[in-house]
Amino acid sequence: MELGDRGYPIVIGSGLLDDADTIKTFVRNKLAYQQVCVVTNETIAPIYMEQLRSSLTGLQVETCILPDGEKYKNLDTLNQIFTCLLQTKFNRKACLVALGGGVVGDMTGFAAACYQRGIDFIQIPTTLLSQVDSSVGGKTGVNHVLGKNMIGAFKQPKSVVIDIDVLSTLPAAEFAAGMAEVIKYGLIWDQDFFTWLEQNAGALKALEPRALTFAIQKSCEIKAGIVAEDETEQGLRAILNLGHTFGHAIETHAGYGVWLHGQAVAVGMRMAIRMSNWLNESLGEELEARLVRLLEVFELPVYPPDGMNRDDFLTHMAVDKKNLNADIRLVLLDKLGQARVTSEYPMSTLNRLIDSFIGQS
CATH class of the missing domain: 3.40.50.1970 (Rossmann fold)
Structure with missing residues (x-):
């Protein structure tokens, strides 16, 4: 580092x-x-x-x-x-x-x-x-x-x-939760790494040492590079929170430990990708489909828990370290491998996004 x-x-x-x-x-x-x-x-x-x-x-x-x-x-x-x-x-x-x-x-x-x-x-x-x-x-x-x-x-x-x-010795669910964060790095920073993950998901799930070592090393390199530019999260580092605003809302609502962090982030990333596509149609709906396929290889959830409504999401999302003033700031993609933090979106779009996931699990 x-x-x-x-x-x-x-x-x-x-x-x-x-x-x-x-x-x-x-x-x-x-x-x-x-x-x-x-x-x-x-x-x-x-x-x-x-x-x-x-x-x-x-x-x-x-x-x-x-x-x-x-x-x-x-x-x-x-x-x-x-x-x-x-x-x-x-x-x-x-x-x-x-x-x-x-x-x-x-x-x-x-x-x-x-x-x-x-x-x-x-x-x-x-x-x-x-x-x-x-x-x-x-x-x-x-x-x-x-x-x-x-x-x-x-x-x-x-x-x-x-x-x-x-x-x-790690339980399968814990390993899968870690893979959610690995996948995140491909989405926000390195489209070639995301493609590599799609191609090597089976080897990773089987704990093949060479694949594991490469995935861990690549993830650490990406994070280290971002942190070196913005150690205290004044700007760039916040993109590491792709899916986390939605995910933290899920964790807090369910009760800490009921959902693993990576499980909640997996759902949060899907929500962020859908929102990104709605705001930027050139991103393409296929990216969400690719993400879902990759998450499902590791048996990660792709919908929030039953019983969680829009108000639950918004209440918890309002308490987030990225937020400034009363704005809910989200990490969204401009394209695969390129992310940004923004509060510049219609609130109606965020409401519609959350509603599109409610009751679907």
Whole structure:
């Protein structure tokens, strides 16, 4: 990640958690930490915690095991990390290690931004979604009952270590949720990558290592390039939220954790593509059809949940970080591989769009 003196390496490979040299390079030797707190959750800890600890012999290593699930991504759970750090007398030269998915990574990064006004942290993401999205770019935070990710800070990690082998233990629904974010990169930035995903969907679903490595690397490259141009989301970076305004509304309405983030984003992307086509007919209806076919390969939803109405969408969409004043800003496509953020659209078109999806699941 190219961010000047705050830049950091993103390492992608197989067997990295078992590779003590890799772990030592990015935690022990290169950065010379003496105190390391590994933040993980109750699902990941029994699977990977001992592998990581064995590579950190000789350091003061503490563990903070959080409950698992999006519904626990809140200030109460965040406080458990602070309590662990204070009880074990960690100082400003300590390092947090996020071992888990996006929830663990976001909360660990936020804790690192706040503890003693800022300490270092490292990302070791264990879900596809966190490997291609949340572990890269420095967005950290927690949810509030009124809005997703509305409390947080920008805090870049010191390194990101991505072991593709961990995906073999990932539930199919979680893997599919990550693929929604991978597909997003093709839609907003690289039409050739989108075509490659269509052609290699079967290999990805079968966890073929070469296909996985390429998809993860390409996703990280695209996100890193965008973040390097606009780290704190003042403009360009907001295009990474394609489908997220609709998707966050679904997550918030259903209750955090009922719908996986990637599942909600999948529906949100379809809604954004349809809206884009209505506003720009040259985009063509075929793109929505291509997206639906690709989402369905991974068994991702393409309609919002039953019982969600237009008012539900609009109420939750009004609470969004991209919004300015009272305007709901959306990420839309001008063409495949080119996105923009805008509030310049008729409200009647947004209403009609939402109505076209209501009751269709």
